[in-house]
Amino acid sequence: MTAIKPSFKALLPFFVFIITFLSVGIIQEDFYALPAPIAVIAGIFVAFLLFKQPINTKIQTLLKGCGDPKILTMCLIYLLAGAFAAVTNATGSVETIVHLGMDLINNQYIYVGVFVIAAFLSVSTGTSVGSIVALAPIVVGFADTGTFSLAILCGALLSGAMFGDNLSIISDTTIAATQSLGVKMSDKFKANIKIAIPAALVTCAILIFEGLQLDAHVEETVEYSYSVLKIAPYLIVIVLSVIGLDVFVTLVLGIITAGILGLFYADFSLIEFTQLVYIGFTDMTEIFLLSLLTGGLAALVAYNGGIEYILVKIRTLIRSKKTAQFGIGALVSSINVAIANNTVAIIISGSIAKNINDQYELDNKQTASILDIFACITQGLLPYGAQVLMILSFAQGNISYFDLVGNAWYLGLLFVSTILFIGFKREVKSDVLI
Numbered sequence: 001m002t003a004i005k006p007s008f009k010a011l012l013p014f015f016v017f018i019i020t021f022l023s024v025g026i027i028q029e030d031f032y033a034l035p036a037p038i039a040v041i042a043g044i045f046v047a048f049l050l051f052k053q054p055i056n057t058k059i060q061t062l063l064k065g066c067g068d069p070k071i072l073t074m075c076l077i078y079l080l081a082g083a084f085a086a087v088t089n090a091t092g093s094v095e096t097i098v099h100l101g102m103d104l105i106n107n108q109y110i111y112v113g114v115f116v117i118a119a120f121l122s123v124s125t126g127t128s129v130g131s132i133v134a135l136a137p138i139v140v141g142f143a144d145t146g147t148f149s150l151a152i153l154c155g156a157l158l159s160g161a162m163f164g165d166n167l168s169i170i171s172d173t174t175i176a177a178t179q180s181l182g183v184k185m186s187d188k189f190k191a192n193i194k195i196a197i198p199a200a201l202v203t204c205a206i207l208i209f210e211g212l213q214l215d216a217h218v219e220e221t222v223e224y225s226y227s228v229l230k231i232a233p234y235l236i237v238i239v240l241s242v243i244g245l246d247v248f249v250t251l252v253l254g255i256i257t258a259g260i261l262g263l264f265y266a267d268f269s270l271i272e273f274t275q276l277v278y279i280g281f282t283d284m285t286e287i288f289l290l291s292l293l294t295g296g297l298a299a300l301v302a303y304n305g306g307i308e309y310i311l312v313k314i315r316t317l318i319r320s321k322k323t324a325q326f327g328i329g330a331l332v333s334s335i336n337v338a339i340a341n342n343t344v345a346i347i348i349s350g351s352i353a354k355n356i357n358d359q360y361e362l363d364n365k366q367t368a369s370i371l372d373i374f375a376c377i378t379q380g381l382l383p384y385g386a387q388v389l390m391i392l393s394f395a396q397g398n399i400s401y402f403d404l405v406g407n408a409w410y411l412g413l414l415f416v417s418t419i420l421f422i423g424f425k426r427e428v429k430s431d432v433l434i
Contacts, residue, residue: 010306012050013297014348017043018335021344036344037289040297047300058300065299066292074179074291078284080251081126081170086280087258088125088233091267096230097121108214110148112207114139115156115163115410119200122164124234126171128380128387131161136394143398147214151399154391155407156207158380161387163200163410165342166376167192169247170237172287172343173372180350181357181368185247188372191365195373195421199413206409227265233258287343294347302351311355324360325422328353328367329374337382342375373418380411 021039028034048058065071088094097120105113114135122131139157143150165171169185178188237254259273268276301307314331318324331352336345349371357367379385383401391404405411 005305006309006312007305008309009050010301010304011309013043013047014301014306016046017297018348035286036341037286037293040290040293043297044293044300047297047304051300051304053303061299061303062296065296065302068295068299070179070182071291071295074175075288077170077175077179077247077251078172078288078291079281080248080255081172081175081280082282082284083277083280084170084233084237084251084254084258085125085127085130086276086283087255087262087273090272090276091230091233091258091262091265092227093230093233093258093261094121094125094130096227097124097234100228100231107147108211109208110142110214111152111156111211112204114153115160115203115207118157118160119163120160120234122161122171123168123238124164126165126168126174128161128165129390131164132157132387132390132394135161136391140394140396149210149407150395151403152207152210152407154395154399154404155409158387158391158404158408159203159410162376162380162408163196163414166372166414167196170251173346173375176291176343176346176350177368177372177375180346180371181354181364183364183368186243186245187365188368191363192369192372195369195417196414199410199417202413203410230261230265232261290344291347294344298348298351307352307355310352311359314352314356315359318356318360321360321362322422322425324356324362325367325370328356329370329418332371333374333378336375336378342379345375345378346371370418370422373414377411377415377418380408381405 017039020042021034021036024034024039044062048055051058053061097117118131118135121135122128125131135157136154139153140150142148143153165173167189168174169189174185174188177183178185181188233254236257237250240250240253255277262268262273262276263270298307314327318327328349332345332349335348336342353367353371356362357364380387382388388401388404392399392401395404
């Protein structure tokens with residue numbers, strides 16, 4: 001088989017994709033104005049015009065990339081995750097988590113409570129944006145009492161939302177990272193949590209200290225109504241994923257459990273349950289198509305030497321396993337800065353990260369974690385990222401961007417924890433780091 005010749009020219013379709021997505025977002029002042037799959041199609045169109053192979057060869061390469069088993073697995077997981085989110089939302093499970101937490105938290109622990117609830121909610125639902133939407137009105141309501149700092153509350157909310165987004169097995173980013181590296185979700189979770197927990201614990205300590213400055217005897221005027229049983233689907237998914245059960249089985253059991261609860265509480269009928277599952281599927285259409293088409297574009301770029309060109313350039317900077325890991329983090333962070341979408345950034349850089357991982361015999365689980373973590377940190381700090389923009393929108397100008405990120409302690413601590421973890425991890429000759 002003829003070796004692939006590195007070619008910078010082969011990367012041009014990728015640049016067209018990224019620049020199209022980025023420029024429309026800047027012009028429209030909305031990085032979600034242009035559907036990402038359309039931007040990918042622009043890149044594919046340029047690839048077909050640019051590359052010199054026969055049209056049939058290009059079509060076959062595109063289809064092979066779209067039909068890659070990892071890409072298709074990723075897409076099916078997205079569908080099941082969407083169905084789970086739609087059904088649990090219809091049962092009122094999200095409101096149950098929020099209301100239960102708010103009902104149990106003492107005023108002095110409200111800051112750390114917001115962080116913990118946002119973390120649990122985003123781990124359970126797999127979406128940082130969804131967690132922010134659910135909690136932001138309550139958080140702003142607390143600040144309106146004049147007792148609590150809105151900046152600290154919002155910083156805790158952003159921190160907790162990104163904590164869960166990074167760890168959840170039904171998060172787009174986790175699915176993309178694990179499938180790109182060929183890693184079990186449970187293994188990635190166990191590797192990732194070793195880095196995330198120290199940062200989360202220090203964040204909790206800081207928020208508890210800040211909360212102790214508050215008056216413990218503030219009158220509670222809000223009463224919450226909920227059924228604790230409705231948390232069961234989330235607990236099942238979390239427990240089964242941690243013990244290592246296949247992700248497909250885990251999500252199906254979660255959907256069935258949520259469906260049974262919804263029928264029991266008469267939240268919906270059996271036919272409405274099936275409709276909710278389908279709605280969940282359709283909610284994932286954009287990310288489904290994005291993954292499929294990006295897989296095809298990546299195959300075209302790789303076939304013409306684009307991926308090999310990146311690897312050659314990165315190799316000149318890599319001197320060890322540690323610098324290889326830092327290189328992967330810098331790569332996904334740079335792409336994330338460009339397109340303001342951590343899932344897309346992981347999908348784009350996933351194949352390159354896998355190549356670096358294999359060449360330098362890194363631990364797949366560790367690489368998947370690093371890929372997800374750096375994308376998470378970057379996304380949480382972007383002033384034009386969806387998470388930051390949404391919180392600032394709910395705050396209605398009462399805090400600035402710097403007020404928000406200055407109190408998002410977890411993101412900075414996660415970065416420090418990751419740097420220390422990579423820097424002090426002993427290198428070994430095998431593909432497993434100990």
